[in-house]
Amino acid sequence: MAVLGVQACIAALLVAMDLFSALPKPGFPTSPGPTGPSVRPYTPDRHPASPDAPRGRPMADRLTFDGTGARLHLTGKIAPGDAERLMLELSRREHEGTPVRVLDLDSTGGSVHDALAIGRALRAGEIDTEVVDGAICFSACPYIFAGGVARRVEAGGRLGVHQHYFGENTFLPAFMAVKDIQRGQADVMAHLRAMGVDPALMEPAMRTPPEEIYVLDRQELTEFRLVTSAE
Template sequence: MVAGFRSESAIRMLSRLDDGALMRGAFLLLLALTTVFLLIDVREIATKRQLPTFDPSHPMPFLPPAGTKADPDRPTVNPASPIEDLAKPMTFNLGPGGCLLAEGTLDLGAALRFAREVEQRGEYIKTVELNSPGGSVDDALAISRLIREKRLNTKVASRALCASSCPIILSGGVERLAESDAVVGVHQLFSDSNDRPTPQEAMSAAQSATARIARHLDAMGISAGLWFHALETPPDHLYYLTAQEMADFRLTTKAAARAKKKN
């Protein structure tokens, strides 16, 4: 009897609801389910995509052959430097003609070492030559800003590597050059921290970093299309940029100048 009474009460209550109320209820239920699934996805990203950047026991995910080439017919170019050298913390060595070679992984503190190098030898430095698989985004941004502030040029030599966050540094040059067979590529952000952030913290950090990078590239005069390729490429792959793409995105200035003359 009690069960029958409750069923009749529920039926009378539902009959008093109009179609609009039912639609609103269904919408709120779907919204709640979508939120739950989104949090689950973000939690998986936060816990699974903690890819080690500096641990030599793990292969670097952004080095060839893993990757996506903009031009499938272009032969793969392997960086000339051994992986073991690229995995070391970034060093700065001043060579002939005022060319400062920045080589290795952007570890935390690389920007401070670069600033000290510029302070000590700034009058001799004309060009910053890059050979790096990337690393700390904050250090890349700081180095790039200082390069532009000091009105220096940037360069990626033939068969040198400039990947992940390294193109952020390349963007800081007043003049920017990528020689033939330079390996330049981008991919999504990832964390090398052992911390396990909450889904909200992971999403907030990713959005904040994306905004800072996009704002910086815009200030350097780089087209937003470059960052779109990064956002679309998983962190264990690399989107290889062609010379034409780098010119179109204004990541390189000399190539862009040559392209304009042809038109």
């Protein structure tokens, strides 16, 4: 019941934020989510050029697969249908006698549904996950990362979370989306718990608007049990 209460509060918060954003703003100061060096602009179609730069090289519209042997490199946005594509790729490599043992990620996120499915598939296949130096894992990507048996973020890798976008800022869709929001948040929290990650990770995520990304520091990666090895 406590979990349901938390989910209901999260849904109510999202709806309130959605409604407030649709209203005219009088121009007085507000109290936004977290700010500072950990929060940066989020541009899903671009790979950040550096920790302080919001724009860089273009990000592929869907996940692309690269690598040989036991390592597979995933880069790009997570598009609907990518989970099925990846499962076929993993199956193909297994049948060819070169099963994937490590998946390294470089993604700005995308489809939460596909990210959760990929994460579950990685855990079932006992595959490790990594975010290497210079790579990012933002938005829904951490749900893939969480599926790794052993999980490592190199010193130059970045993993970030934020609120998921639930539609246009209009009154009717916000109210109609409450059940979907609750269901979606329940799915994410259940996934994190099943993967051994602290669901409290959702706190900085829910406090960070969709147009920004909260980049977790080394201590947070460990505290939320996202990593089994930080570097």
